[in-house]
Structure formats: structure tokens, C-alpha cells
Amino acid sequence: MYSAKLIKHKNEDRIAVNFKNDPVLISRFKKLSGAKWSNSLKTWHLPATESHLKRFKLTKEQTPPQTFHKQQINKFISYLKSKRYSENTIKTYSEAIGVFLSFFNEKSSVEISNDDVIRFNNDYILKKQLSASYQNQMVNAIKLFFNIVEQKQLEIGQIHRPKNAKTLPNILSKEEVKMILDAATNIKHKAMLSLIYSCGLRCGEILALKPIHIDSKRNLVIIKNAKGKKDRIVPLSLKILELLRDYYKIFNPQTYLFEGETKNTPYHQRSLQQVLKKALSNTKINKPVTLHWLRHSYATHLLESGTDLRYIQELLGHNSSKTTEIYTHVSTKSLQHIKSPFDDL
Incomplete structure (x- = not known):
């Protein structure tokens, strides 16, 4: 009994x-x-x-699936925060799980099986022709969610992970970079875009910079807690240092090097993207340039000027040299010396 x-x-x-x-x-x-x-x-x-x-022959008031899912997602977010995952990872993973659970509104998360994951992969990801990187992010998020929140392991291996497409990074010529920086007439905007290019910074890295991270005596930028929770140092151009001094005299930032409209708060990522968009509109460049293009261009221009690939890896904060090696495929320095057989016809 x-x-x-x-x-x-x-x-x-x-x-x-x-x-x-x-x-x-x-x-x-x-x-x-x-x-x-x-x-x-x-x-x-x-x-x-x-x-x-x-x-067990019991009844209860039905909890709306979305409400139940929201509770589980909040538990997942709390776990990610407790493990000090980056804000970007927390946002990516929680949104991925939100999409996944919404696909199964008729079920609670504890009832979801391996077959359901495969169905989601076929009927949502593949049907919508979503990217390979999105699929990999989704698989990683699902695996972690069920392992932590539901304390059960799904056979994620049954989903064949796609090979990431070997796309080359987008880069700008030095002339194009100069055009963009010259088009930013506001000194704060010019300083932000110039610092991203001159130090190869990620968007999140420049927004997290504080005045104390600029070492003007040694001409260095100290990047704290970057991707992979690593610190690194990057050489600071004397021209950039002069620009930053002029900017500092006008804006006198306190907490963050580049502050938003509210004092002591960081500049917003979307606002920085708009800064680039506005500068780009004042040039004749017809390319969908993003802030990350400036970082890619920094790495490629270093390589073309003869900087050793190992140093570039350190400057960019890459864990693997294979990540940095992609820039050897977009550098045109050697390619420009190759003679086409067509020229001999």
C-alpha cells in the first residue's frame, strides 16, 4: 500500500x-x-x-506550460550566474532554452526525451535552415540545462553536430579604416572606434574599460576578465594616447572610460553600433561593416606588417593558434606577388 x-x-x-x-x-x-x-x-x-x-489518480490546477518553463529557465540562469558565466553566454544559452522549451508547450521539461530533441532539431533548426553555429549553441545549451536543472542526461550525441562553415573574417583596408575614423567627428566617438581598431578590442572589452586600465607610463591597455575569463595587455599607440588625453580633458570619465548618458554607467553596445553606422554613412564604403570588422582588420594588418602570428594570438586573446591562423587566409601581402598564368597568354 x-x-x-x-x-x-x-x-x-x-x-x-x-x-x-x-x-x-x-x-x-x-x-x-x-x-x-x-x-x-x-x-x-x-x-x-x-x-x-x-x-497516482491525483488532480491539480494546471500550471501554464510557459509559466513552468519560465521557472526552469530562471533556475538555469541562476546556475549560470553562480558559475560566473559571461553575460553574453547567459543571454545566448537562456534564449536558446527559451526557444527549445516553447517548442514543447504541451510538455513540462521533465517529460522531454531524446526523441523530442531530435524532433526539435529536424522540425525547427533544419526546417528553418538555421546556421551551424546556432545549432551547436543550442546543443550545448540543451545538454547543460538538462544536466543541471533536470539532473538527467539526454543522448545529445544522437544529434549529428554540423561542421562549422569555414568562412573568412571580413576585413577593411587601412585606407577604409582611416575613412571611417576620420568620419567620426565627435571626439568621444572617434576615440572609441580608434581604440577598437588600434588595440583589436572586442565590443564588450572596450565598454568594460576603466580609466585605471590605461597605463600611460608604459603605453599599455590592460583588458580585464575578457573572453575565457582571461586578462591580457595590449600595446597602446602614442597617437591613441594623445587622442584619449584630449577626450579625457573634455569628458572626465570616472568609473568607465566611456560612460553612457547616466554617469558612472558604461556606454551601451547598441549606441556604439550606431556610432559606427553614422560614421560609415559619411563615407563611400558600401559594405555591411560591424565593430568586429575593426578587430579583424587590426589582426590582418599586423600580420601584413610582419608581426609574428604567436604575438597576434596573445594580443587578440585567442586560446588556440588555429583561431589566429585564419588571418593568414585573408592577408593579401603574399597573394599580391603571385602572377596569374593568364598574364602569360
Whole structure:
């Protein structure tokens, strides 16, 4: 004999099941999806899913799937924050899980199986022809979510991970970079765009810079807690240092090197993107230039000027030299000396 009732445990609807201490019964119960023992309650319990409610002949007010999913996503976000994941990773993973769970509005997350993941891959990702990188991000997010929040492992290996397309980074010529920087007439805007190019910074890195990170005595920029939670130092051009001094005299930033409209808050990423867009509109460059193009251009121009690839890897903060080697494929320095056989016709 057993008794079952609905309970609230750790902010979740659960079914508490009490039965005699019988190894056979315990073994059978543990095979049920989501079965757990609570030391504090001294009882076995299960998630209050539709199938479990029917099994134990219980009813409850239906929790809207979206509400239940939101609770699970919030738990996932809390975990990511506790592990000090970057804001970008937290945003990417939580949004990915939101899309995934919304696809299964008729189910709670504990009821989702390997077959459901495969169906999502076929009917959502592949059907919509989403990118290989998006698919890989989704797989990583799903794997971590179910391992941490639901404490079960899905056979993600059944989904064939795509090979990332070997696309080359977009770069600008030195002349094009100069055109963009010259087109930024506001000294703050010019300083931001110039610093991104001259130091090969990521967007998030420049927005996180503080005045104390500029070492004017040694002509260095100290980049703290960058991608991969690494610090690095980058040489600072004397021309940029002069520009930053002029900027500092006018704006006198306190907390962040480039502050937003509200004092002591960082400049917003979207605003910085608009700065580039405005500067670009004042040139004759007809390319969909992004802030990251300036970083790519910095690396390529260093390579073309003879800088060793190992130093470029350190300056960019790449973990692997293979990531940096991609710039050897976009550098035109050697290619320009290759003579086409067509010239001999």
C-alpha cells in the first residue's frame, strides 16, 4: 500500500509518495521519471507531470506550460550566474532554452526525451535552415540545462553536430579604416572606434574599460576578465594616447572610460553600433561593416606588417593558434606577388 499527495517542494509542484521500506518497491519507484528522495521531508517524491498525476489518480490546477518553463529557465540562469558565466553566454544559452522549451508547450521539461530533441532539431533548426553555429549553441545549451536543472542526461550525441562553415573574417583596408575614423567627428566617438581598431578590442572589452586600465607610463591597455575569463595587455599607440588625453580633458570619465548618458554607467553596445553606422554613412564604403570588422582588420594588418602570428594570438586573446591562423587566409601581402598564368597568354 502507498499514499500519494501533492506538495510544494523547493518552489516546484511535486507528488509525495509514501510506502513501506521495501527494496523491491524502492527499485521500481526509482525507475519513474524524476523520482527523488527528500531527506528533509523523509519521503520519495516525483514531478507533478500529467502522466504521474494519472498514475497516482491525483488532480491539480494546471500550471501554464510557459509559466513552468519560465521557472526552469530562471533556475538555469541562476546556475549560470553562480558559475560566473559571461553575460553574453547567459543571454545566448537562456534564449536558446527559451526557444527549445516553447517548442514543447504541451510538455513540462521533465517529460522531454531524446526523441523530442531530435524532433526539435529536424522540425525547427533544419526546417528553418538555421546556421551551424546556432545549432551547436543550442546543443550545448540543451545538454547543460538538462544536466543541471533536470539532473538527467539526454543522448545529445544522437544529434549529428554540423561542421562549422569555414568562412573568412571580413576585413577593411587601412585606407577604409582611416575613412571611417576620420568620419567620426565627435571626439568621444572617434576615440572609441580608434581604440577598437588600434588595440583589436572586442565590443564588450572596450565598454568594460576603466580609466585605471590605461597605463600611460608604459603605453599599455590592460583588458580585464575578457573572453575565457582571461586578462591580457595590449600595446597602446602614442597617437591613441594623445587622442584619449584630449577626450579625457573634455569628458572626465570616472568609473568607465566611456560612460553612457547616466554617469558612472558604461556606454551601451547598441549606441556604439550606431556610432559606427553614422560614421560609415559619411563615407563611400558600401559594405555591411560591424565593430568586429575593426578587430579583424587590426589582426590582418599586423600580420601584413610582419608581426609574428604567436604575438597576434596573445594580443587578440585567442586560446588556440588555429583561431589566429585564419588571418593568414585573408592577408593579401603574399597573394599580391603571385602572377596569374593568364598574364602569360
